[in-house]
Amino acid sequence: MKQLVALISGLIFGVGLTVSQMVDPNKVINFLDVTGNWDGSLLFVMGAATTLFSVAYWLLIKKRTVSLSGNPINIPSITRVNRQLIIGACTFGLGWGLTGICPGPAIANITGGEPKILVFVVVMVIGMKSSEWLKSRFLERGTKS
Numbered sequence: 001m002k003q004l005v006a007l008i009s010g011l012i013f014g015v016g017l018t019v020s021q022m023v024d025p026n027k028v029i030n031f032l033d034v035t036g037n038w039d040g041s042l043l044f045v046m047g048a049a050t051t052l053f054s055v056a057y058w059l060l061i062k063k064r065t066v067s068l069s070g071n072p073i074n075i076p077s078i079t080r081v082n083r084q085l086i087i088g089a090c091t092f093g094l095g096w097g098l099t100g101i102c103p104g105p106a107i108a109n110i111t112g113g114e115p116k117i118l119v120f121v122v123v124m125v126i127g128m129k130s131s132e133w134l135k136s137r138f139l140e141r142g143t144k145s
Helices: 002-019 025-032 041-061 083-099 103-112 115-144
Strands: none
Touching: 002 103, 025 041, 025 083, 083 115, 103 115
């Protein structure tokens, strides 16, 4: 049942990304190019998504301690901006700005077989694995001292 819910959720997410054209790297790059050929239409997509999530969060999620599937809802305990958050946000923004591809739309686009998307996904996975490896080495070194 959990897999079915995950599949349906993923399909809805993918359809939403496709309908909003967030899967088109050129559309995203034009949105981010505020000094050039700016296309502000994605601002409406982000505004609608933020509004819908905010309402759903306050009405349906905030008071819950477990998800509909029974898994605990884990809210991060760190609420202040730290170096890890800044480095992660800068890395994410740099990758998104240079390629016009965000991880969600990249996964939604993977079936198209476009080389740019496939390379992005491979590099994204390498980056995630490298991050895990670096974090484990850094944490191990920090606990031994």
